[in-house]
Every structure is written in structure tokens, then in C-alpha cells.
Amino acid sequence: MKTKVLVTGGAGFIGSNLVESLINKVDEIIIVDDLSMGLKSNLPSSNKISFYEKSITDYKFMKELLVNERPDYIFLLGAVASVADSVAHPIYTHEVNQNANLFILETIRQNKIKIKKILFASSAAVYGDVVELPKRENSEVRPLTPYAIDKFATERFVIDYGKLYGLPTVAVRFFNVYGPKQNPKSPYSGVLSIISDKIINDKCFTIFGNGEQTRDFVFVDDVIHALLLLIDSDLALNTVYNIATGRAVSLNQVLSSYEIVTGKTLAIDYSTPRSGDIEHSLADISKITSLGFVPKYDITSGLAKYWQSLTDK
Numbered sequence: 001m002k003t004k005v006l007v008t009g010g011a012g013f014i015g016s017n018l019v020e021s022l023i024n025k026v027d028e029i030i031i032v033d034d035l036s037m038g039l040k041s042n043l044p045s046s047n048k049i050s051f052y053e054k055s056i057t058d059y060k061f062m063k064e065l066l067v068n069e070r071p072d073y074i075f076l077l078g079a080v081a082s083v084a085d086s087v088a089h090p091i092y093t094h095e096v097n098q099n100a101n102l103f104i105l106e107t108i109r110q111n112k113i114k115i116k117k118i119l120f121a122s123s124a125a126v127y128g129d130v131v132e133l134p135k136r137e138n139s140e141v142r143p144l145t146p147y148a149i150d151k152f153a154t155e156r157f158v159i160d161y162g163k164l165y166g167l168p169t170v171a172v173r174f175f176n177v178y179g180p181k182q183n184p185k186s187p188y189s190g191v192l193s194i195i196s197d198k199i200i201n202d203k204c205f206t207i208f209g210n211g212e213q214t215r216d217f218v219f220v221d222d223v224i225h226a227l228l229l230l231i232d233s234d235l236a237l238n239t240v241y242n243i244a245t246g247r248a249v250s251l252n253q254v255l256s257s258y259e260i261v262t263g264k265t266l267a268i269d270y271s272t273p274r275s276g277d278i279e280h281s282l283a284d285i286s287k288i289t290s291l292g293f294v295p296k297y298d299i300t301s302g303l304a305k306y307w308q309s310l311t312d313k
């Protein structure tokens with residue numbers, strides 16, 4: 001039987017890495033991406049891919065697509081991905097990050113589309129400034145921004161559509177994902193994409209604070225393995241999983257590892273801590289490791305592969 005997969009946000013950082021990995025595994029990949037963050041050049045060329053430059057908020061288009069294509073699996077990765085953008089544009093963010101995803105769920109329900117699994121990408125941002133570490137999926141949540149509020153609410157909708165209407169779903173909370181195709185263009189882009197950009201262009205990197213803040217940085221290849229495991233596992237049903245490594249490293253440790261990997265010395269200056277920053281973030285990943293997930297990359301091997309992808313071009 002042919003397998004058809006829909007990926008919203010498929011031209012973005014995580015989406016395009018997922019698509020690359022799906023190419024050899026499925027028969028057809030439909031991508032919906034408005035290219036607000038993603039790039040068409042992120043996508044491999046393959047006759048298995050149908051690409052639509054559309055917003056997931058185009059309900060007429062999304063309904064026709066779902067009803068006509070009836071995908072087996074759906075990855076909901078399309079989003080306003082920047083927390084800062086969500087603070088600047090809360091209503092627009094809400095349309096994209098929540099309403100458009102709810103519309104997809106409801107269209108599937110109303111049209112009785114037989115989905116094998118639908119996966120929604122949420123974020124560690126839902127934990128907000130909760131100090132408990134490591135963060136477990138059942139830790140307190142304290143969403144502090146429109147981005148985090150919509151991610152948490154949509155996570156709940158996705159899980160509830162599973163429980164109320166029998167739609168097989170799963171949600172994930174990404175921690176600090178890094179790797180090839182991450183877009184460094186905004187000051188609020190993932191810090192490792194910014195550092196990489198500075199190294200390549202011989203520019204100075206500004207540390208906000210003293211560099212002792214810690215994060216659970218997870219390499220994108222590990223994230224893709226986790227997504228594929230969860231979409232396939234019958235045990236991962238109508239619930240949420242942290243996706244991370246379960247290890248925290250400080251920004252200063254990251255910088256020294258990256259200097260070793262690249263053989264370059266990075267010019268650094270220090271600035272005041274960024275407002276709203278949390279000091280430490282670390283995931284408990286025992287829920288997903290109980291399904292067989294093992295992160296393959298630590299920060300050094302992840303950075304080495306990332307750097308190789310940046311310098312291979």
C-alpha cells in the first residue's frame with residue numbers, strides 16, 4: 001500500500017530535514033509552506049514531493065487538500081516559529097499556531113479522513129520559567145508568551161481530538177534543536193545558527209549574560225529519529241513527549257566545543273542578559289527513551305556534523 005505524508009512547514013528547518021529523511025521511506029510527500037521562514041532550496045528535488053506555497057490559514061485550500069489527498073500521516077510543523085514575532089503579532093500567531101491546526105483536526109473529523117497518525121510540534125516554551133529541573137512532561141507548565149500559550153493549547157486540542165474523537169495523535173515538545181538548514185537571520189534565531197553564522201563570516205558573537213546559562217541542545221538528526229519513532233509507535237498515542245538529549249550544556253561549553261570542532265577562535269563580547277531569558281533548561285527524556293529512543297549525538301558530535309554541512313557547500 002502506498003504511504004502518503006503531509007508535512008506543514010515542510011520547507012522550514014525541522015520540516016525540510018524531516019522531508020529529506022522521509023524521501024526514502026514513503027511514496028508521496030505533500031508539503032504546505034508559505035515560505036515565511038522556510039526556503040524552497042531546503043528541499044531535495046524528488047518526484048515524490050508535491051510542494052504548495054500556501055499558508056495553513058488558507059482554509060479553502062487546506063480543506064480541498066485534505067479531502068482530496070487523504071494523507072496517511074500528518075506532521076504539523078508549520079508555525080510562527082519566533083517567540084519575539086508572537087509577542088509583536090499575537091493575533092496573527094494565534095491564527096497560524098492554533099486556529100489553522102484546529103481547522104485541520106476538525107476537517108479530518110468532519111470528513112472522516114482515515115489518518116494513521118497526526119503529530120503536532122509543540123515546544124519546551126510551554127514550561128516557561130518553571131524552575132523544576134529536569135522538565136518532565138507532567139511538570140507544571142507556565143506559558144508566558146503568545147507563542148507558548150498557543151503551543152500548549154494546540155497540544156491539548158491535538159491530544160483531545162485523539163481522546164474525544166478517536167483520531168490517533170501525538171505531540172512533541174522540542175527543546176533547543178540545532179543543525180543544518182536552521183535559519184540564522186533573526187536575532188531570535190536558535191543561538192547555534194547565530195554562532196555558526198558569526199564563525200563563517202568572521203564576526204563577533206554577543207553573549208547575553210555570562211554564558212553560564214544552560215540548554216538541552218539536541219541535534220536535528222536525533223529529532224527526526226524521534227519523530228519517526230513516535231509517528232510509527234502504537235504506544236505513542238494521544239500524549240506528549242519531550243524531545244531533547246537529557247543533558248544540559250552551558251553556552252560557554254558550547255562555544256569551546258565549537259572552537260575545537262571548527263579550529264577557529266570566535267570573537268566574543270558580552271551584553272546584558274536578554275529579557276525573559278530563563279537561566280537553565282533541561283529535559284527528562286525517560287518517556288521517549290522508554291519507547292527505544294536513544295540520542296546519538298552529544299554537543300561535540302552534533303556540532304561536528306553541523307559544521308561539516310555548513311562547510312561542504
Ligand code: UD2
Nearest residue numbers: 083123124125175176188190191194206207208213274277
Ligand atoms: C528558545 C525560544 C523559546 C523556546 C526554547 C526551547 C526564542 C526567543 N526562545 O529559547 O521560546 O522555544 O528555545 O527550549 O525563540 N543567546 C546569546 N546570543 C545570541 C542569541 C542567544 O547569548 O546572539 C543566548 C540567549 O540569551 C539564551 C541562549 O543563548 O540564553 C539560548 O538562546 P536561544 O534563543 O537559542 O534559545 P532559548 O532556549 O533561549
